Structure formats: structure tokens, C-alpha cells
Amino acid sequence: MKKFVSGMLAAVMALSLAACSGNTDTSSAAQDSQAATSEGSASQATIKIGGIGPTTGGNAQYGNAVKNGEKLAVDEINAAAGYTVFELQFEDDESDPETALNAYNALKDWGMQVLVGPVTSDPSLNVASKCVDDNMFMLTPSASAEDVALTGSNIFQMCFTDPNQGVVSANYIKDNNLGSNIGIIYDSSDPYSTGIYTAFMAEAQQLGLNIVVSDASFQADNKSDLSVQVQNCQDAGADLVFLPIYYNEASQVLIAADRIGYDPVFFGCDGMDGILGVEGFDTSLADGLMMLCPFSAFGEDETTTTFVNAYKAAYNDETPNQFAADAYDCVYAIYQALQDGAISADMSSSEMCDALTSAFTTMSFDGTTGVGQTWDENGMISKEPKVYTIESGAYVLAD
């Protein structure tokens, strides 16, 4: 029995020690940052940017793209300025709401002043309400659920919201007469997919679009074979299939359609960006695929080519997708606020939050995902939607 008691006490001690040690880390980190501010002149001090996203688990491809994009931007800015303007700490959240909050707390202990993240919607909803409580500025590169930005005035999005994409897609299809019978394949277990789907359906009804298949959904648990859904669309005679899903599942749809010789117009949203990089996927199947996306790695303007070349050089010749581009833009948008003099490194996270909130609602930002981007008072972005068509392995701007 004694052995047990001592064992338990040891466990309790270990836990409390863990608590203490965690704390000493914070205080020393805080001291470090204070030391840094007092050493350098005010203009040379460092701003601590925290990033959250899944770098492990099923959504790691998106989290790693964001991490790479943020890191690239921070490195470029630091190199250009000649001193450490931004310091980036990126924490893994496994795309899990609980872990995301843990990651947020860990970053707070580290001394984060601005949050660029999280990447996916569920974690973002949790972290956003915490950011509102703490008055921490949050700019998410890719969490597109409408509720994220609506959580509070200090939550901003770099990407389009899901409903916005659904509405724009429906209008584009109507205006350009892309299809008379429309089928939809979507992931009913995914908030991104259902968000676009719901808004698309509502808008399509108003515009009088003819939806022939609306129940060809799948769930995260049974997405390995989507041939049944594709078959449904073919049987119903759909000449346009709307795919508000991510590129991995979309590649399955394209393969299944090719197998049964079904060749409608496929139309996707920004989650489709990256389909040319799917391993083992015959990219010729993607020919003619249309997508609504703010970013194209084939863009010829200077910002895009600089970014794409730098990204390829830094990450084994990998082509950046819109996740990386949005993340890259996030860091540059904050840098623009810094250069405008809206914020300075010696501000506390709360002061910086207020300053950035007013800066973001008034400024206009040019980045890789569009020029003249502005934010409304809800923190939602307004930028020009672009529709691209894939032609022989490259994006071509459709008009």
C-alpha cells in the first residue's frame, strides 16, 4: 500500500512539476522577448507569429502546404529586411478541435502576438472563440466556413467563404451556360463541402438551374470508391457535374468517369487546386476541368512567378497550391500593416489585435491570390473570383 501511495504522490508531483516547468518556459520566453525589444531599436524588434495546422494525420497535405507558405514568406521578409522581422512557430493540430486549442495555448505560452491559422474549419471555430476571449488577432489562410469569421470582429479570413464560392459558382455556370442538367457530388461529412453545396443549391434554385442529381453524396468513411456517384450522374444525364470537394476525391471521380466513358463538364472550387499534383494520377484526365480558384501557379504576374519559383526552390521542386499561396499572402498582409506603421513589435498581443483589426478593415492588399483584396467588418475577404480551365496540364484563365 505504501508503495502505491508513494507512487501516486510521485505522479502528482510529476504533474505539478510539469505545470511549473511549463510556466518557467513562458516566463523565460517573455523575458527573452522583452530583452529583444529593449536591445534592438523599436524598428528592429521581432514579432512572434504563431501558426496552427495539421502537419500529421489525414489532412497533413494542407497543413504542410500552409506551413511551407508561411515559412517561405517569413524567411523572405527577414532576408529582405536584414534582421528578424517575424519569428514563426508552427504547431500541429492534427485537424482536431481539441488538439488545436492545446496548440493555441502552447503558442500563447511561447509568447505569440499574432495567429496565422488554423488551416481547417473545425479547429478554427474552436480557436476563433478563444481568440475573441483573449483579444488575439487571427488570420486564417484557409478555414472557409462562414461561422469562423462571424465568431468575432478580430477574426479574418484570407480565403473565400464556402457559401460565397457556392453562389459565385452557380452564377458563373448560369451566365456562361455551361450545362443544362447539373449533377452534384459532395462530401456530406465535410463542413467545407456541405457549406458550398447548401449555398449552391439555394442559388441554383433562384437562378432556375436544372439540378438532376443532388443526393450523390459520400462520407469520409466511404470515399475510396466514388464510381456509384459518378454512375448516378451519368444515368440522370447530367452534362455538368459540380464537385465542391477536395482534389484527392475529385481525382477519384475523374478516374471513375473515364472508366465508364462519361465526359461531362466538371466544375470544382478552390479545393480542386492541387489535382495536377496527385501521385499516380494521369493528369490528362483533368483536361477540361473547370475550377473557381483565386490562385494559379501558372500565373504570369510578377508576384506569382516570384512566389512559385521561390517555393519550388525551397521545397524540392513542389508546385505550390492555393493553401500555400493563401498562407504566404497572410504573412505579407501582416507585413504590409507593419510597414504602414499600424503595428510595432513592442505591442502586446491585445494592442496588436486592435491595431490590426482596424488596419485590415481599411487597407487594400495585393498578393498571389489577387490584387486589391479588402476585408469587410466581419473579417471576410473580397477579391475577384477567377475561373480556370485545365488544358494539357496547365491552368488557363477562362472568360
Add this chain to the structure above:
Amino acid sequence: MPLTRLKNVKKTTKSNIITFGIVILFYLVVQILSGAGLTSSSFEGQLVPICAYVVLAVSLNLTVGFLGELSLGHAGFMSAGAFSGVLVWTLLGQSLPTWLAVLLAFVVGGCVAGLFGFVIGIPVLRLSGDYLAIVTLAFGEIIKNVINACYLGYDSNGVHFSLKDAASMGLEPDGTTLINGAMGITRIKTVSNFTIGIVLVILALFVIINLINSRAGRAITAIRDNEIAAQSVGINLTKYKLMAFVTSAVFAGLAGVLYGLNYSSLVARRFDYNTSIQILVFVVLGGMGNIRGSIIAAALLTVLPEMLRGLDDYRMLIYAIALIVMMIFNQSPQMIAWRKRIAERFKGARKSDGKKKEVA
């Protein structure tokens, strides 16, 4: 002398006092440290999940350790409790005083989970072993998929419900969506705190430990040890199996409410079979039929991934290795024998120390 009186106390009572003591001591230490501003936000953020996982582990231990049935659907009960409790809280949180609304949320969450436990338990407990494990696994998946496809809202015309999509719910523009399919419940006003969590842990311990040490508890362990023998002495198998299973489900539901009220969004995906397995890991690591072990294992394995954050991408790999090492250290017969030998040596050393002192 209080010490001699303590020696006369029954062994189980003493063990229970220690178990409660650990929980209360942990609470006091954390409160003092956080009062003095010595805890990090990372640690404070994990206190409520720790409490929820402890309750889950203790309640699952009742099914796995004492009833001897392998259940892989514990996250399903947690999910049922979480969603019903959070619904009550979002509906009544504004109009009722906070404490009453929270209490109602817990009561409803526990009852709904218990009801599910009862309904599932009647047909399922006729099975045993692997069959029961697979059926409970399926049950957890059903709950997850149903809630994932569930759209619920209300407006001036009443309550609307759909299993297809948000539009087919037919809400008026002034309506409020409560459960939005895959997006679950969003914008929950968080209300859980460490004190509520500890109260729930103590309640769970109190009920479950008392159940185990009661006449019913002895019947339950008798069923575990030999079902045929238990039946032959007149123990009502269905009754006692259900009793353990439903109690376990109720506390899983309560833990779900605690968990749900700690976050501003709640999605059914969070309660998949991985969560069920995770809870089972707590129980197995702590030792089946060992309540105190469940508590410590749940707390330790919840904080461990966060303590390993510094290792970046290797975190989960190290976590898995640490888990294997702990399992071997805790449960392998050779290690148990080795630990005993070491403990004996320490005891021997201490005794001879004492003697020397007396001489001196």
C-alpha cells in the same frame, strides 16, 4: 491514535480514501498553483479534457474491467450525451440561471446516454466477447453518422428536422439552426471549468466504487469470472449486466456533456472509433478492474502528447513508443516481478536504516 485507527479500517475503504485523496489533492495543488499564477495556459487548457477522460476511463472500466465485456462504442455514448447536453444548454442557457441550465444539461445528457445504453444493452448483452465488441463498435459508428447527417432547427412554426440537407429543413428566415449536419453545433458559449470537472470525477468515482463494492457489484464480478457458475447460483445475468452497462453509459454521457461544454464547436466526427479505442487504452494501461489506474493513465496519456510538443513531427511516434514502454512496464509479468524485487530491497534498506538510527 489516528494511525492505529487507520490500520483497523477495511482494506477497500483505505484504498478508496487514497483514490479520492489523489483527486482532491490534485485539485488543491492545481488551484493553489493557478491562484499563484504558476500554471501555463497550455496546462490549464488541458484540465477539463483530463477530467472528461478520467470519467470516461473509469466508466469504461466498469464494463471492461468489472463486467468483463469488451465495449468499443464508448465514444458513441459520449457523443449522445454531448449533443443532447449541449442542445439543452444552447436552448436554456439564456433564459435560466447558469447553474440550473448547466445542471439540466448534465442531467439530460446523462439520461439520453443511459437510455441509449439501455436500448443497445438489451439485445447486445446477449452476445459476449468479440461479438459484443463488434456490435458496440457498429453502434458508435451509427451514432456518429446519424448526427453527421442530422439537421435540426426551430422557428416560429416549431421544430424542423431533416436528414438530407439544411435547405430541406424548410426553416423560416427567422429560424435558428441548432445542429448543422457535418458542421455540428457551433458558437456554443463555453461553460465547463476545472471545478465542474472535478465534481463530476468525484461523483463518478463515488457511484462506481460504491456499485463495485456493493452486493450488485459482487454479482457483476461473479458474472465476469464465470457466467455459468453465476447463473447457477441464481444471479440474474441480464439485470446485472444491464446495470453495469447502463451506469457506464450514463457516465460516458456526463463526460460528453463536460467535454462538449468546454469547446465552442461540437462535431460528431470527434467521437469516432479512434476515441473509443483511446479510452480503452487508458483502461488497459491503468489495469482492467483498477479504478485508480484508470484515473492516472487517463490523466497521463492526455497530457503526454502536449508535453512532447517540442519534438514536432516525431511527437506521435514518441508517444506510441512511450505507450508501448509503459504497457510493458505496467503489465508484463516479468516487469511486475522485477518491480516487486526492487520494492523489497528498498523496504529492507529502510528497515535497516531505522534500526541503525535506533542504535545511534
